[in-house]
Structures are given as structure tokens and as C-alpha cells.
Amino acid sequence: MSDGPRREAILEVRGLVKHFPLTQGVLFKRQIGAVRAVDGVSFDLRPGETLGIVGESGCGKSTVARLMASLERPTAGAILYKGEDISRLSRRALKAVRRNIQMVFQDPYTSLNPRMTVGDIIGEPFDIHPEVAPKGDRRRRVRELLDVVGLNPEYVNRYPHQFSGGQRQRIGIARGLALNPEIIVADEPVSALDVSVQAQVINLMERLQSEFDLSYMFIAHDLSIVRHISDRVGVMYLGKIVEIGTDREIYEHPTHPYTQALLSAVPVPDPTLSHRRERIILAGDVPSPANPPSGCRFRTRCWKARQRCADEEPPLAVPAEFERATGPVAHPSACHFAEEKPRVAQP
Numbered sequence: 001m002s003d004g005p006r007r008e009a010i011l012e013v014r015g016l017v018k019h020f021p022l023t024q025g026v027l028f029k030r031q032i033g034a035v036r037a038v039d040g041v042s043f044d045l046r047p048g049e050t051l052g053i054v055g056e057s058g059c060g061k062s063t064v065a066r067l068m069a070s071l072e073r074p075t076a077g078a079i080l081y082k083g084e085d086i087s088r089l090s091r092r093a094l095k096a097v098r099r100n101i102q103m104v105f106q107d108p109y110t111s112l113n114p115r116m117t118v119g120d121i122i123g124e125p126f127d128i129h130p131e132v133a134p135k136g137d138r139r140r141r142v143r144e145l146l147d148v149v150g151l152n153p154e155y156v157n158r159y160p161h162q163f164s165g166g167q168r169q170r171i172g173i174a175r176g177l178a179l180n181p182e183i184i185v186a187d188e189p190v191s192a193l194d195v196s197v198q199a200q201v202i203n204l205m206e207r208l209q210s211e212f213d214l215s216y217m218f219i220a221h222d223l224s225i226v227r228h229i230s231d232r233v234g235v236m237y238l239g240k241i242v243e244i245g246t247d248r249e250i251y252e253h254p255t256h257p258y259t260q261a262l263l264s265a266v267p268v269p270d271p272t273l274s275h276r277r278e279r280i281i282l283a284g285d286v287p288s289p290a291n292p293p294s295g296c297r298f299r300t301r302c303w304k305a306r307q308r309c310a311d312e313e314p315p316l317a318v319p320a321e322f323e324r325a326t327g328p329v330a331h332p333s334a335c336h337f338a339e340e341k342p343r344v345a346q347p
């Protein structure tokens with residue numbers, strides 16, 4: 001965790017929407033609907049902070065990441081980088097912005113080209129931005145990057161298959177750092193790694209954050225992984241953020257039933273507490289993002305659901321009952337009944 005985020009946002013995401021057309025037919029494709037991968041997401045990323053994003057597979061995390069890194073264009077909404085909407089920029093104008101917002105991908109086994117040497121992989125961003133490392137300086141810069149991520153600079157001519165999973169992710173991180181970005185969007189950077197290696201990569205990322213003054217968006221499907229590294233956490237469900245808050249707000253005072261369910265599945269290190277926690281088993285699967293439930297999207301799996309939840313979509317806002325409250329309970333949660341006592345016993 002960083003020293004604590006400064007206040008003004010470096011990235012403001014406002015009403016972000018990404019729909020993918022759903023087509024039928026092979027020869028004559030007809031659009032029969034849309035996959036609503038991201039369906040109205042808003043949040044701020046502040047300088048120097050780590051914002052964790054969690055949620056089950058398919059809830060739209062990677063799509064949010066790709067939109068932030070300008071690898072996709074949104075269907076609607078805005079992404080303000082230092083106040084400017086980068087989602088509408090021309091390709092030319094985008095190039096300069098992209099340099100500052102880099103991605104680290106989930107799978108270090110498939111995201112590195114097996115036919116390129118590590119030196120060429122890490123130096124590839126310089127082809128697009130030669131101003132960062134002029135030709136004569138590249139070699140030195142690549143070796144420096146290897147050193148920064150804890151790999152031997154002598155490995156520069158080796159190929160990805162000669163490295164372990166954790167080392168490969170270090171190579172992916174070195175590539176992400178090559179252009180001196182301000183923001184790193186890390187899409188499940190440790191999910192493909194052995195548990196024993198996950199902590200090493202997370203520790204490395206924390207060290208790099210303070211060394212290079214980076215802001216992180218750190219995606220995971222598991223709340224226990226993001227807890228250590230995140231200043232704030234947003235919980236996603238079916239294309240929406242359902243709850244967002246500081247580490248303490250989310251882990252100690254979750255008010256959305258989905259967050260409570262995810263937390264109930266997290267192992268509790270203290271056995272004297274674990275018996276006070278009720279394991280919440282969610283009924284059924286995540287509904288299709290092509291046809292989400294009316295009202296609250298979580299209602300089909302929620303034990304609190306009643307008529308109002310089907311009729312009326314709960315906004316992501318501080319629940320009225322908590323508005324006057326101070327302390328960690330007063331944070332945004334998209335549930336009509338957020339104020340009701342959670343089923344998860346609090347330690």
C-alpha cells in the first residue's frame with residue numbers, strides 16, 4: 001500500500017458502457033442483441049493509490065481494464081485523464097496518452113511472444129515511442145528494466161520458455177514499465193501463478209509503485225488477493241460496480257449482499273473468528289450479460305431480494321440511512337436494503 005492517496009483524481013471514469021454486438025448467422029450476420037459487458041461504471045483513480053477491482057469471471061473486469069488502457073473504445077461514457085476525455089481522441093492524439101497508461105496481463109504464458117527474446121519483448125514499446133529510448137540507448141535501458149524487476153540483466157537474450165511463471169510475469173511488468181507510465185492497469189496479474197509466487201509478484205509491484213510513483217488498478221477475482229495491496233476496492237457484478245470503498249469499509253463493513261457473499265468465502269486466518277462467520281452459498285450461476293435481470297442485477301441470487309429489487313435499480317450511492325453516519329459504514333453500495341444487518345458475523 002502507498003503512503004495514502006492524494007485527493008484529486010488522475011483518471012475519472014464516468015458512466016462507462018461497453019456493449020458487444022451479439023450476432024446470428026454465418027453468411028448474413030444479423031445483430032440479435034448485445035452482450036452488456038460493462039454497463040454504467042463510474043469511479044476515480046487517484047495519484048499513487050491502488051484501486052482493487054474484484055468480481056466473478058465474466059462480470060466485465062477485463063473489459064474495464066481494456067477500456068482504460070484505450071485498447072477498446074467505449075459504447076458510451078467518458079474516461080477523463082487529467083480532465084481530458086481520452087475515449088474520444090483520434091488515434092494520433094491517443095498515442096501520447098497511451099504511453100502513460102500501461103497494462104500488465106493475466107497470463108504470463110500466453111502474453112509473451114515465444115519467438116522473441118526477452119530483450120526484444122521489453123524493448124518493443126520503444127518501437128512505438130522511440131523518444132523514450134533512442135536506438136543507441138535501448139540495450140542499456142532494457143537491462144536496467146530487467147534489474148528493476150529483479151531479473152538478471154544477463155538474461156536479455158533468453159526466450160520466455162526459459163523462465164518460470166513468476167519470472168515471466170516480471171518480464172511482463174518490465175515491459176509495462178518501459179515507457180515510464182503513470183498508471184498501470186494490472187488484469188489479474190497473479191491469478192495464473194502458484195500461490196507461493198503470488199506474494200513475491202505483489203511485493204514487487206508494491207515496491208515499484210513507491211519507486212516510480214505509480215497509480216494502480218489491480219484486478220483479481222478473489223477479495224483476499226487485493227486486500228493487501230489495495231487502498232480502495234470496487235466490487236463488480238454483471239457489468240456494474242455494486243460496492244466501493246476503502247479497505248476497512250469493504251472488508252469490515254460490507255453492506256452489499258454480493259460483497260458479503262464473496263467475503264464469506266475468504267478463509268479467515270484466525271480460527272476463533274471463523275466459527276462466527278456464516279458461509280453464504282449463492283444460488284445459481286451469474287446470469288447472462290446479454291440478458292441481465294430487471295432492477296437489481298444481483299436479485300436472482302440474493303437472499304434479501306423482494307419486489308422492489310425487481311422493479312427498481314438501486315443506484316451506487318451511500319444508503320440514506322448511513323448518510324449522516326460517520327466512519328466506515330457510510331460508503332457507496334448499490335442495494336435497496338444495505339442498512340439491514342448482514343448475515344456475515346463481524347469480528
Ligand SMILES: Nc1ncnc2c1ncn2[C@@H]1O[C@H](COP(=O)(O)OP(=O)(O)O)[C@@H](O)[C@H]1O
Nearest residue numbers: 020035037056057058059060061062063064289
Ligand atoms: N470482444 C468481445 N466480444 C464479445 N463479447 C465479449 C468480448 N469481450 C468480452 N466479452 C464478454 O463480456 C463479458 C465480460 O467479459 P470480461 O470483461 O472478460 O469479464 P471478466 O474479466 O470479469 O471475466 C463476458 O460475457 C464476455 O464473454
Ligand SMILES: [Mg+2]
Nearest residue numbers: 061062063187
Ligand atoms: Mg478477465
